[in-house]
Amino acid sequence: MANLLALPFSDLYRLQELSPKERKEKTLAALLALLEGFAVQQPVYMIVEDIHWIDPTSLELLTATMEHVRQLRVLLLITTRLEFTPTWPSYPHMTTIPLARVGRRHGAALVKRVTGGKTLPGEVMDEILARTDGVPLFIEELTKTVLEAGVLREGEECYELNGEHLHAIPKTLHGSLLARLDRLGPSREIAQIGAVIGREFSYELLRAVTATPESELRAALDRLVASELVYRRSTPALTTYVFKHALVRDAAEDMLLRARRKDLHDAIAHALEERFAEIVEAQPELIAHHYLKADNVAKAASYLSIAGARALSHSALKEAREHITQALQMISELPEDDGRRRDELQLRIALARTLLEQKGYADQQVGEAYIQARDFSKRVGDAGMYLASLYGLWAHNYIRGKPIAMLEQADEFLAFADRQNEMGPIVVGHRLVGTSRLIQGHIADAGYALHQAVVRYDPDEHGAASAVGQSLRARFGQDVGVTVYSYRSWALWLSGQPADAEKAAQAALQRRQALKYDNQSRFYALWHAGMAYVLLRNADKVAETGSRLTELAHDRGLPYWQALGNFLRGWRVTRAGRPEDAIELLQEGLRLWAQTGSRIFRPICLAFLADAYAAGDKPDLAHQTFEEALRIVSETGERWAEPEIHRLFGDLLARYGPPAAAIARYERAIDIAHEQGSRSFELRATTSLAQVLSDRGRRSEAHDILLDIYRTFDVGCGTADLGDAKTLLEASANP
Missing domain, CATH: 1.10.8 (Helicase, Ruva Protein; domain 3)
Known part of the structure; x- marks a missing residue:
């Protein structure tokens, strides 16, 4: 509440750092809790007037209040004009009373x-x-x-x-x-100045704007109050005046000539800037309004830019978008010079961030906004903004499941960072290239790029506690160390180094511990480490990370991370012998995933669902789902999990179809894994093929093909895959 009211508060009452969205949600929840507390003590009569002028965030609170009050001792009265369209449904506890003209x-x-x-x-x-x-x-x-x-x-x-x-x-x-105003004499001019200030105006601001002596000013205000055209509200700290109705204020303002009105707006804006720092801080859009009315477009655009940034920091996303869009329209009217170009670039980046918060990385408008920001930053020559917009565009294509476009942006990012010779962005660039290569299924190239990121990453310089690390996190989404070690764990496992993969996953989780106020990086570490444990077939670790991720994401209402938590839990529950529960979790995860517009990881998660269908004795659904997963692989080029999808499809066919069809799937999985350099998937698919061959009496052949891949691994690391291969080798060697 102190943050909402811009009040200072001590560290004793400081909450853990939250994202703007989470802070807004908790603030709205706190306001509803206050209302509930008042209603417990005594009945509450709550009035909200003139909601046809309401701002989006207040409307969001009012909509939540409408739902909440039906359980409370609250009478809520709302007044509005007919043109207002409610955002809430027609509740049984709500009555609409149209007010007709009086008889x-x-x-x-x-x-x-x-x-x-x-x-x-x-x-x-x-x-x-x-x-x-x-x-x-x-x-x-x-x-x-x-x-x-x-x-x-x-x-x-x-x-x-x-x-x-x-x-x-x-x-x-x-x-x-x-x-009536005309008969007020000297009070008329005071009413006109007050009208230019707004429907409500303070004595202090009026005094700062008018040249009228104080005694005359007070007398004029007394006459205005006596006329009942204006009401006075006084507190020990502040005296304010409110026009009886908006139409009264409009009439007073309309009496002014345009030139006089313009001068007053300019004087009001300057007075606010010079004497009312708290208003400048809390309501920059108000200063923007007065400067715009004074035809000072540059100042108006500047303050609207500040208002947009402030709204974005409070997750008031509709307001942020309105302010920034209006500022962009204004700034386009100014002469083009370096200052204007820099300001426009800042606004374009802010618009992209606002759309990102509002719609998520997957939305097409977000991608278009980052393209515009990238192109504009290149024209302006702002290296930092250019890299930030490139990262935003890369992330958009990542979430949309477009690995070819991802790699283009990653290569561009790394090449530019190298030219700038700034180590932090260079580390990020290698990480982006490594991630993009991995998603496409180029495992050796991915491993090389991620290794380059690791050797350049300095925990002291780029870690969570450093200023550089915090700057990198703000510009490029998550903690650099978490992202590097997360994807390095996948690349190491895929390339046949399971022990090192587990260490990298642990390193990502350890870095998460130092980021207790950075939820995005914490969630990122949990998902990627959880998936590394899926690859390692460490069911207990998958259960632990999946449950934690789901719990945190659910508490904060984040469907993107809830979906990923469900995928991990669904995989684990299938292995626990509860396929029906797994199907429910995975279907809900895919529903949430679609809701966010995300397409990345969809093939492997569909394969998890198909495997659960197979475990639940639903072969037709499993078959259809495997085919859908492979179709998406073909459409998008997200190939890293393609060998495993073919292998699991082969397991289904081995159980329900002709053995030849299963063998063909296993061989396809082996060929793709070998081509990709994905030695762990190659071992797993070869083990499945060897099992089918062995079951058909072809034990010598099974032994030979499995031994060829098995001997390339460090057999002492004791993973589940190596254990299965060893058991089968021993069985096939001793018929």
């Missing part, structure tokens, strides 16, 4: 309240009610206009006509308001 009886009662109970001449009452057409504000204001216009003479119990003609009465609400 003659209620209109007359309202007139009598304004006159203090004294009656008006019948023809005056008829004229007021006819002209106001049942609009309460117009009835009030026109009645006051008549009383102030001098057309009536006040008696003890009633008013009488003073000989004036009724045509002096304004025919519109706007005209009535103008007439």
Whole structure:
């Protein structure tokens, strides 16, 4: 709550660092909890007015409140104009009451309240009610206009006509308001200045803008308050004034000539900048508004850029996008020079980040925004922004499952980082190339690139505690050490070094421990280490990492990481002999995965599901799912797991189909694994083939083909795959 209100607070009350999205969610939850606490103590009457002007984040809170209050002792009253479209469904506990225009009886009662109970001449009452057409504000204001216009003479119990003609009465609400304001004398100018400030204005800001002496200013404000066109709200620290209605404020502002209005906006903006630092900090969009009205586009764009960054930091994503988009439109009107180009680049990067937070890396708009940012940063010659936008584009193609495009961006990133000769980005560049190569199934090339990243990575310089490491993390998504060791563990296992792979996975998890405030890097480490343990067939470790990842992601409402946690748990549950539970977990994971727009890892996760179908005695579903996985491999070029998909497909055919079909699948898996340099998948597929051959009496052949690959491994490391191969070799050698 202190963060929401921009209040200082001590470290004693400091929460763990959260992402902007998580901070916003927890803040909204805290506000709902406050409301619930008040309702426990006593019934609560809550009023939210004029929501046709509501901002997106407040609307999000109100929508959540609508759902929440049905369980509480709360009466929630909301007022809005007809043009507002609610974002919530029609709840049983909600009643909509359209407010019609008031009838003659209620209109007359309202007139009598304004006159203090004294009656008006019948023809005056008829004229007021006819002209106001049942609009309460117009009835009030026109009645006051008549009383102030001098057309009536006040008696003890009633008013009488003073000989004036009724045509002096304004025919519109706007005209009535103008007439009332016009009769305020010196107070009119103060009302006009206040109207330019806004619907609500403080005495301090008004005093800073006007040249009126303080005694005269207070007298003018007193007269405004007495007219009931403006209300005063006073606290010991602050006195503010509020126009009775937005239409009153509009009428006062409309009385000003354009040049005078422009000068006032400029004066207000300068006063806010110079004397109200807390408003500059909390509401930069307000200063932007005044500078825009003053035709100072450069200043307006600058403050809108600040407002966009602030909204993004609070995960107010709709507001951030609106501010940044408007700033980009403004800045395009300015003369093109180096300063404008730098500012525009900052805005384009900010827009890409906002779209990323709003829609996720997979969204097409995010990719387009990063393409624009990359091209613009190249034109401007900003190396840091160029690399940041290249990384964003790489990540977009990574999540979209486009490894060919990934590799193009990774090569471009590394080449540029080498030319800049900055070691941190060079480490990142080798990691991107290694990851891209691995996803395509070029295991030896991936291993080389990731080794280059490891030998250049300095934990003291690039680690989580260093300024450089934190900068790299902010620019390129996650902790560098976590990402390097995560993919190195996969590359080592695939290339036939399981013991080293396990050490790399442990290194990624150890670095995660130092990142307790960086959820993205922690999740990243858990998923990739968990997948390394899947490859190692370490079921206990898979269960541990999968459960932790799912728990953390569920607590924070992050479907991307929830899905990956489900994939790990689904694989583990299949091995525990509970295929139906595994199918449910994997299907839910794939549903969440599709929801995020992600396509990376879909082939291997479909293979997990197909394997669960097979374990659950659903061969037709398993067959269809394996075919779908291989179709996606062919479409996307994500080939790293292709040998394993063929091998698992072969296991299905060995159980339910002709042995020849299973043998063909195993041979296909072996050929692909050998071509890729994926020695561990080659060993696994060869073991499966040898088992089928041995079962068909071809034990000598099975022994020979398995021994050829088995002897290339360090057999002392004791992995499950090597254990299976050794057992089969011993059985086939001793018929």
